[in-house]
Amino acid sequence: MTNAPTTSNPSDTAEIAHVDVLIVGAGISGVGGAYHLQSQLPDKSFVVLESQSDFGGTWRTHTYPGIRSDSDLFTFGYRFKPWKGDPIATADKILTYMGEVIDENDLDQHIRYNHSITSASWSTTDKRWTVTATKSDPESGAQESVTHTATFLWMCQGYYRHSEGYSPTWPGMDDFEGDVIHPQTWPADLDYEGKRVVVIGSGATAATIVPAMAGKAEHVTMLQRSPTYFATGRNSNELAEMLRELDVPDEWTHEIVRRKVLHDGALITRMSVEDPEMVKTELATGIKEIMGEDYELDPHFTPSYRPWHQRIAFVPDGDLFHALKDGNASVATDEIDTFVSKGIALKSGETLEADIVVTATGFNLNVLGDIAFDIDDEPMNFADTVTWRGVMFSGVPNMAWVFGYFRASWTLRADLVGDFVCRLLGDMDAGGSACVVPVLPEGEDMPLSSWVDPEDFNPGYIQRGIHLLPRQGNVEPWIHTQNYVEDKEVLPAADLHDGSLHFF
Numbered sequence: 217m218t219n220a221p222t223t224s225n226p227s228d229t230a231e232i233a234h235v236d237v238l239i240v241g242a243g244i245s246g247v248g249g250a251y252h253l254q255s256q257l258p259d260k261s262f263v264v265l266e267s268q269s270d271f272g273g274t275w276r277t278h279t280y281p282g283i284r285s286d287s288d289l290f291t292f293g294y295r296f297k298p299w300k301g302d303p304i305a306t307a308d309k310i311l312t313y314m315g316e317v318i319d320e321n322d323l324d325q326h327i328r329y330n331h332s333i334t335s336a337s338w339s340t341t342d343k344r345w346t347v348t349a350t351k352s353d354p355e356s357g358a359q360e361s362v363t364h365t366a367t368f369l370w371m372c373q374g375y376y377r378h379s380e381g382y383s384p385t386w387p388g389m390d391d392f393e394g395d396v397i398h399p400q401t402w403p404a405d406l407d408y409e410g411k412r413v414v415v416i417g418s419g420a421t422a423a424t425i426v427p428a429m430a431g432k433a434e435h436v437t438m439l440q441r442s443p444t445y446f447a448t449g450r451n452s453n454e455l456a457e458m459l460r461e462l463d464v465p466d467e468w469t470h471e472i473v474r475r476k477v478l479h480d481g482a483l484i485t486r487m488s489v490e491d492p493e494m495v496k497t498e499l500a501t502g503i504k505e506i507m508g509e510d511y512e513l514d515p516h517f518t519p520s521y522r523p524w525h526q527r528i529a530f531v532p533d534g535d536l537f538h539a540l541k542d543g544n545a546s547v548a549t550d551e552i553d554t555f556v557s558k559g560i561a562l563k564s565g566e567t568l569e570a571d572i573v574v575t576a577t578g579f580n581l582n583v584l585g586d587i588a589f590d591i592d593d594e595p596m597n598f599a600d601t602v603t604w605r606g607v608m609f610s611g612v613p614n615m616a617w618v619f620g621y622f623r624a625s626w627t628l629r630a631d632l633v634g635d636f637v638c639r640l641l642g643d644m645d646a647g648g649s650a651c652v653v654p655v656l657p658e659g660e661d662m663p664l665s666s667w668v669d670p671e672d673f674n675p676g677y678i679q680r681g682i683h684l685l686p687r688q689g690n691v692e693p694w695i696h697t698q699n700y701v702e703d704k705e706v707l708p709a710a711d712l713h714d715g716s717l718h719f720f
């Protein structure tokens with residue numbers, strides 16, 4: 217049992233005096249965290265605070281045409297709930313799946329929507345966090361400040377600011393007579409039928425929006441400064457189809473297909489490092505199968521970096537390339553010189569006429585959900601901390617963070633961190649400790665490096681925000697591997713009493 221004072225789990229009407237665990241965010245990580253906590257430590261009281269009016273996080277925020285996952289749902293889905301659909305899923309289907317997890321496990325009673333956390337203060341004297349949130353009434357718009365206390369804080373707030381995406385400003389934007397729209401704040405009533413659309417960007421978001429708008433729009437142009445690697449393939453999993461045909465139980469199919477997806481993913485990662493030319497050829501072959509053998513990949517589909525340096529965008533059923541082939545869409549690889557009244561003038565001298573410009577230019581990194589943290593009244597700068605296995609942070613008591621994988625599905629890590637937090641809390645109870653804090657070894661000058669190695673992974677939002685992120689050392693446990701294959705062995709076996717975690 218916990219040493220901290222507790223109340224029973226909060227009901228809809230009860231005031232929350234104190235909970236053992238406060239989970240920030242009801243996205244895939246927070247809902248997963250709630251599930252793990254409830255199933256592994258049923259005696260713990262907990263609450264999930266979510267600023268939006270419903271669960272889903274990323275999958276509720278994004279409503280642009282075609283919005284879908286770019287990784288497969290066998291691994292983006294939870295370990296504990298079989299995925300029964302096609303590998304790449306729309307936001308709607310992901311929300312339905314998450315809703316089932318909430319319903320089947322009666323998690324709704326623990327989730328407080330419209331609660332936007334603004335501050336979190338740790339008191340060593342009181343051995344607890346005091347968390348302040350702004351509670352909004354979605355109907356009247358009235359707001360009030362509410363305070364909760366919690367022994368442990370489980371940060372599941374994701375990694376980017378949900379309220380607005382990243383949109384650079386270009387010269388002449390004020391002169392543009394059309395609409396400029398960021399995919400993260402897509403107007404529900406946007407009518408693009410018969411309109412000329414330019415989508416700026418070439419990542420997974422652009423690759424989704426372009427085919428989804430093509431056909432209905434007059435024409436869609438994907439304007440990219442530099443190309444991206446795309447993998448094409450059927451949106452189906454042959455192994456899953458076979459196992460389903462054999463009437464293998466869903467739980468088995470889920471687990472077997474997860475293993476196969478992970479096996480194949482590890483192989484592609486290894487080949488990208490060992491033989492990038494071979495991987496490039498494979499990716500090019502997929503594109504040419506749709507566009508035709510003579511299709512010239514240069515300049516639109518020949519990135520300068522090696523495959524896997526940034527996430528390879530998967531194009532299910534090759535829909536982007538079919539839109540290009542049909543002539544409903546095209547690609548321009550060029551730089552913006554200036555916006556003009558009727559479109560975008562490019563550095564090459566060409567002008568792209570547009571009624572609508574979509575800026576699929578990424579996110580604003582937001583490491584701690586815009587929450588002001590302090591520890592014993594000292595403001596905490598997250599960037600000054602060093603991570604303990606990518607989950608906890610030096611000098612920050614009773615706090616864990618879910619930061620998933622870039623190259624593998626985020627949820628793989630959300631599940632691993634779920635197990636870890638439950639093991640840690642169980643260990644604290646068994647040892648009679650209310651607090652745990654990672655403490656860097658004294659007197660050792662460990663070389664520190666950034667949260668992720670820019671040589672290894674360098675998308676724009678990380679480059680722009682790396683200074684906001686914690687650092688890592690060069691030895692366990694002060695490292696953040698971004699490697700599921702390693703983590704799945706190391707994290708469950710990690711020694712909680714090797715001296716790097718102080719319990720009190």
Ligand SMILES: Cc1cc2nc3c(=O)[nH]c(=O)nc-3n(C[C@H](O)[C@H](O)[C@H](O)COP(=O)(O)OP(=O)(O)OC[C@H]3O[C@@H](n4cnc5c(N)ncnc54)[C@H](O)[C@@H]3O)c2cc1C
Pocket residue numbers: 240241242243244245246265266267268271272273274275278284285286287288292331332333334372373374375376378421584585586587618620621624625626627
């Ligand atoms: C369009 C898009 C597609 C993606 N596709 C994939 C994919 O296919 N595979 C993959 O692995 N990853 C993908 N990602 C990355 C994706 O964000 C993560 O995989 C995953 O959804 C993150 O889940 P999360 O719960 O950790 O965070 P989020 O989904 O970001 O949810 C965090 C929640 O916390 C809430 N929150 C934040 N701050 C506060 C606060 N101060 N107070 C209260 N609540 C707060 C937010 O409102 C939100 O609901 C995609 C991202 C985007 C934007």
